[in-house]
Amino acid sequence: MSLIECKNLSLGYDGHEIAKNLNLSVNSGDYLCIVGENGSGKTTFMKTLLGLNPLISGEIKFGDGLKRSEIGYLPQQTAVQRDFPASVFEIVISGFCGSMGLKPFYSKAQKAQAQINIEKMGISHIKDRCYRELSGGQQQRVLLARALCATKKLILLDEPVSGLDSNATAEMYSIVKRLNSEDNITVIMISHDISAAVSYATHILHIGASCFFGTKEDYIKNQNTTSLEVAENE
Amino acid sequence: MSESLNQLYTYLQFPFVRYALIVGVLIAFCSSLLGVTLVLKRFSFIGDGLSHVAFGAMAVAGVVGLTNDMPLVLFITTISAILLLRTGTNAKIKGDAAVAMISVGALAVGYLLMNVFSKSSNVSGDVCTTLFGSTSILTLNKTKVWLCVVLSVIVVAVFIIFYNKIFALTFDENFARATGTRVSAYNLMIAVIIASVIVLAMNLVGSLLISALVIFPALSSMRVFKTFKSVTVCSAIVSVFCALSGILISIIISTPVGSTIVLVDILVFFGFWLVGNFKVRSAK
Numbered sequence: 001m002s003l004i005e006c007k008n009l010s011l012g013y014d015g016h017e018i019a020k021n022l023n024l025s026v027n028s029g030d031y032l033c034i035v036g037e038n039g040s041g042k043t044t045f046m047k048t049l050l051g052l053n054p055l056i057s058g059e060i061k062f063g064d065g066l067k068r069s070e071i072g073y074l075p076q077q078t079a080v081q082r083d084f085p086a087s088v089f090e091i092v093i094s095g096f097c098g099s100m101g102l103k104p105f106y107s108k109a110q111k112a113q114a115q116i117n118i119e120k121m122g123i124s125h126i127k128d129r130c131y132r133e134l135s136g137g138q139q140q141r142v143l144l145a146r147a148l149c150a151t152k153k154l155i156l157l158d159e160p161v162s163g164l165d166s167n168a169t170a171e172m173y174s175i176v177k178r179l180n181s182e183d184n185i186t187v188i189m190i191s192h193d194i195s196a197a198v199s200y201a202t203h204i205l206h207i208g209a210s211c212f213f214g215t216k217e218d219y220i221k222n223q224n225t226t227s228l229e230v231a232e233n234e
Numbered sequence: 235m236s237e238s239l240n241q242l243y244t245y246l247q248f249p250f251v252r253y254a255l256i257v258g259v260l261i262a263f264c265s266s267l268l269g270v271t272l273v274l275k276r277f278s279f280i281g282d283g284l285s286h287v288a289f290g291a292m293a294v295a296g297v298v299g300l301t302n303d304m305p306l307v308l309f310i311t312t313i314s315a316i317l318l319l320r321t322g323t324n325a326k327i328k329g330d331a332a333v334a335m336i337s338v339g340a341l342a343v344g345y346l347l348m349n350v351f352s353k354s355s356n357v358s359g360d361v362c363t364t365l366f367g368s369t370s371i372l373t374l375n376k377t378k379v380w381l382c383v384v385l386s387v388i389v390v391a392v393f394i395i396f397y398n399k400i401f402a403l404t405f406d407e408n409f410a411r412a413t414g415t416r417v418s419a420y421n422l423m424i425a426v427i428i429a430s431v432i433v434l435a436m437n438l439v440g441s442l443l444i445s446a447l448v449i450f451p452a453l454s455s456m457r458v459f460k461t462f463k464s465v466t467v468c469s470a471i472v473s474v475f476c477a478l479s480g481i482l483i484s485i486i487i488s489t490p491v492g493s494t495i496v497l498v499d500i501l502v503f504f505g506f507w508l509v510g511n512f513k514v515r516s517a518k
Contacts, residue, residue, distance in 0.1 A: 094405060
């Protein structure tokens with residue numbers, strides 16, 4: 001049984017349909033990259049998976065005992081966060097919020113786990129610093145550490161490298177790759193950067209006028225044939 | 235000096251002065267706790283907006299001919315506060331615009347109703363008293379003081395129990411929702427609490443003061459402190475200090491209470507702003 005199974009999914013918000021007939025399945029340990037034009041519905045797809053957007057039609061099934069409160073999420077930054085007074089540790093540990101139900105305070109084990117995740121992201125030296133004073137790359141690592149507090153199985157990343165310089169981008173990609181290969185966390189990532197997507201991912205989902213879902217190898221083959229056809233037509 | 239202390243002692247013999255001190259400090263404490271969240275969620279002006287809604291509600295009550303307009307006013311303002319805050323960050327019309335819309339709309343409708351269906355000859359006088367004059371911190375009775383004490387205890391308890399949830403929701407509502415926190419329920423709860431604090435405070439200490447109490451302590455402590463916890467604790471201390479000293483000063487030099495508290499708040503803000511700037515400089 002796969003971790004996530006989508007059948008005949010139609011995407012949209014406020015009644016507009018922006019993509020339809022999506023069929024895909026994500027297995028445990030996969031690294032899925034979602035690519036496509038701006039406005040094609042990549043973020044909408046992710047928000048629909050997370051239950052932030054209602055789905056228009058079709059169905060999403062979670063398998064392998066995956067619960068909604070066990071998904072980690074790295075959203076795009078919001079305007080509120082840029083001047084938010086909070087320490088790195090406060091933000092990271094807030095990742096446990098969804099899994100603690102009505103309990104008012106974090107347990108010792110959760111605090112220790114937050115500390116482990118902070119070390120894993122290599123940000124323990126800035127643990128007590130203020131979030132708004134950090135660089136873009138550091139902020140993304142903080143949010144990734146928070147996402148790790150929420151999950152051990154599946155992490156969804158919405159353009160984690162947008163606005164980062166090339167060094168920070170490369171570091172971000174290698175951190176995500178390591179989470180996927182060493183910690184066996186399934187990754188679903190939205191990316192603008194098709195070349196990076198192709199080099200890191202195991203599967204590709206292309207949302208747009210024509211949708212594609214399959215392994216990276218199929219995607220490359222498919223791309224080559226399309227570009228060949230274009231070349232022949234010219 | 236000893237003369238003004240004597241004077242202060244004499245004034246403290248009056249129950250209404252003691253009531254003003256208790257209520258002023260409690261409301262300052264509660265609103266500063268909620269103020270941090272409100273300012274960060276871009277709802278700084280909600281106190282002002284809701285007071286205009288209350289004005290509109292009073293006008294409606296006047297037109298309908300209710301002799302006791304309090305229940306209606308409380309009801310309508312609480313509902314509007316909940317409507318404003320419940321939707322959270324995903325609202326179509328964002329915080330500041332929504333507050334402005336509701337506030338101006340209620341003011342216009344209220345004034346129109348008063349004008350068209352006026353029973354008294356002095357319409358502008360009525361408008362003035364309903365907006366600024368009818369409520370004062372120096373006209374409290376024992377029941378209102380107890381009401382305020384009970385509400386404060388509830389607010390503080392809820393704030394402490396749900397502190398971590400409030401933080402998660404304020405920082406990133408979508409993440410909280412995606413990872414399984416029941417965001418709508420918590421938003422509603424926070425909205426109800428904020429609404430009741432603001433509506434009650436508005437009736438006890440006036441709308442000018444409640445806006446200041448929400449905004450100034452939070453902004454002051456954000457100049458200097460860097461973590462959510464320290465900002466919250468500091469703004470509570472600042473708020474209580476300003477309310478207390480403001481009331482005492484106003485008694486000694488006989489100035490209007492509300493405006494004196496706001497003035498102390500402004501001075502403290504400048505102090506914190508200077509310290510914040512100094513800290514940034516010395517860090518570089």
